[in-house]
Amino acid sequence: MPRIFDNIELKLAPAIRDTLQVSHRADFCVGYFNLRGWKHVDTLIDAWPGGEGAQCRLLVGMQPAPREELRHALSLRGEEDGVDQQTVLRFRKQMAEQFREQLTLGAPTNADEAALRRLARQIREHKVRVKLFLRYPLHAKLYLMHRADPNNPTLGLVGSSNLTLAGLARQGELNVDVLDHDACAKLQRWFDDRWEDRWCLDISEELAEIIEESWAREALIPPYHIYLKIAYxxxxxxxxxxxxxxxxxxxxxxxxxxxxxxxxxxxxxxxxxxxxxxxxxxxxxxxxxxxxxxxxxxxxxxxxxxxxxxxxxxxxxxxxxxxxxxxxxxxxxxxxxxxxxxxxxxxxxxxxxxxxxxxxxxxxxxxxxxxxxxxxxxxxxxxxxxxxxxxxxxxxxxxxxxxxxxxxxxxxxxxxxxxxxxxxxxxxxxxxxxxxxxxxxxxxxxxxxxxxxxxxxxxxGFIQANYTELDPERGRRYLTLSDGKRSYFPKRVPVTRTFAADPRDPADPYARLYSDA
Missing domain, CATH: 3.40.50.10810 (Tandem AAA-ATPase domain)
Known part of the structure; x- marks a missing residue:
């Protein structure tokens, strides 16, 4: 009998982690990918050598916004046959913006920073590949983990949980494990068909660049660049x-x-x-x-x-x-x-x-x-x-x-x-x-x-520093009038003026002005 993971009696996160510890590769399909959520599995995948047959393949479905979904449902054009190159480029750009926006939400933490850096490094080392499925909206959640077990080489988990902290542990979900060899083989073919689809685009490098350009980057940002951004x-x-x-x-x-x-x-x-x-x-x-x-x-x-x-x-x-x-x-x-x-x-x-x-x-x-x-x-x-x-x-x-x-x-x-x-x-x-x-x-x-x-x-002083020109002959700064004439700023020359003050005279206004009393 399959086990039911509803995050109430049985939580999904421990089951995935326990299985990944004895696995050598994995195939995940999710409708939404939270970059910070990767920290729940990253240390286990970090132990894999990387490359074909020793990596985690992550397939992300492109979910339309509620407004776009309603517009499409009410459209008079009916069902569309598919996507074109222009639509794919638009979706790819939209997804990149969504990933960047994720990194602007919430206060950065040391744990999130370390996890994001590991994700970027794992992508560069080919331990993780991420693809975006664009042929049609894909909302499926599938976790396939492969291990060196002749009796049960593949464990599948199918249900409602996305790869997020809420989906794996905190909110109510409904997932079941799949152990049957034939069922696991069919799930693998289903995953491979979409992974190899023409409109399934590899966004691994873009994702690594997004992380490396964010606050989680490993390279130090020059203080002058921070100053310019603040000024901007x-x-x-x-x-x-x-x-x-x-x-x-x-x-x-x-x-x-x-x-x-x-x-x-x-x-x-x-x-x-x-x-x-x-x-x-x-x-x-x-x-x-x-x-x-x-x-x-x-x-x-x-x-x-x-x-x-x-x-x-x-x-x-x-x-x-x-x-x-x-x-x-x-x-x-x-x-x-x-x-x-x-x-x-x-x-x-x-x-x-x-x-x-x-x-x-x-x-x-x-x-x-x-x-x-x-x-x-x-x-x-x-x-x-x-x-x-x-x-x-x-x-x-x-x-x-x-x-x-x-x-x-x-x-x-x-x-x-x-x-x-x-x-x-x-x-x-x-x-x-x-x-x-x-x-x-x-x-x-x-x-x-x-x-x-x-x-x-x-x-x-601000006007002279930012809006005037210098007359090298006169050594003075000026503004150019609409008729071409020059309006020179006055050159102030400090002059000392002395005056007498008698601190013993209570009627002396200067003495009273500078008195400590």
Missing amino acids: HLSQEARSGVAEFRLPRELEETLFDFQKAAVKIAARHLLKRRGVLIGDVVGLGKTLMATALARIFQDDFFLETLVICPKNLVPMWEDYVARYRLIAKIVPLSRVESELPELRRYRVVLIDESHNLRNREGKRYRAIQEYIAENESRCILLSATPYNKSHLDLGSQLRLFVPPEENLGVRPERQLEEMGELEFVRRHQCGVNTLPAFEKSEHPDDWRELMRRYMVRRTR
Whole structure:
């Protein structure tokens, strides 16, 4: 009578391992191959010499995704006769992507790393061959193990278990062993017919390369390559913004390259997070960049702009609105309490000199915050000095468009590490991934991580290092204007200024400034 392996009374994994210990070759057919699952049998196969007649042949069926399976079932074309070369190449590429994706899931462990390295080495030493069956979807599970036993040379196991930890030991399955000589011979012919099929492709070398290019590789990765990969991922949003948005033609011709890049990055932030802080230092053209940003959302999304600025900047903004054909209304900061409650809906709110709104308890602050929330407006903040006394200055400006309960997707890790997450939540009663959580942190690293998602800020040194050319005759760096003229960066020369201070005079302001008292 056959034995039933259901992973409840009898587990399949020990039966396979016990049989492999006395076997010299094996043929496995599975519907799904978990690369990490190979560690349950790899040490036993490692003892084999490899090559024909002394290796494990692994046949993997190509399973369609549920959506693809439903599409095929409902297709009006009916049954297809087979596959063609183009379909095979597509399936082969798809399977390679699935294997690569497997290695990105879960946290790497030393045991997984060692097992994956053994699998790659066994493939290279021809102890393991892996083929992909593509003629039709194959969901069969078969384990044939051959041993030097004249009475029972082949043991077969047929059932539902894939070559995974769950299938071999953890989840309920139904498998039976096959000992009958005739039945085993028929199963062997069934396996060989599919192994030799025209549309059964050997993917052994590709699989070894996938492992050797992953975190489980044996060759050390140069630190510089790791640095480049980190920089690549950290700059993903910036690169996406540069590729995604186009500037109006008149502004494309006016802006410098560093300004164009800033506008497109800011547009990505504004679209994805509904707000952005342009914090370039004084003199780099924040007003023009904000105008270009508002024009992008006007042209691409048909959104009109409300400009809020100090009274002395109203004439300048009137000039920019007229010159660059921006559909906008300008409201002085001093009049927001009286005008905003009755003002119609503007979907973009641009606030110049936003550092004036550090006090979240002020009437002007509340008027602007309520208008943005009620109208679901996107918010553009401009300030060369967004941070003055504390990090709460930044938090107050972000609160204009970021609700306190919103999940920001990041956490103040340094503060949580210092205090402990449970103690932090108990003491402050707020979510660890919200803006109030960051406002409890004094660690600059936490705020840098947060503002990376909302702020675009470059210094003159950054612009000079990345966007300027050097005039060798004058020894100064410059930007080229649209008319071909050069705009030179000023060369700063430090000068020492002396002054008298009498520490004995309590009325001396300089003495009081530098006093230790």
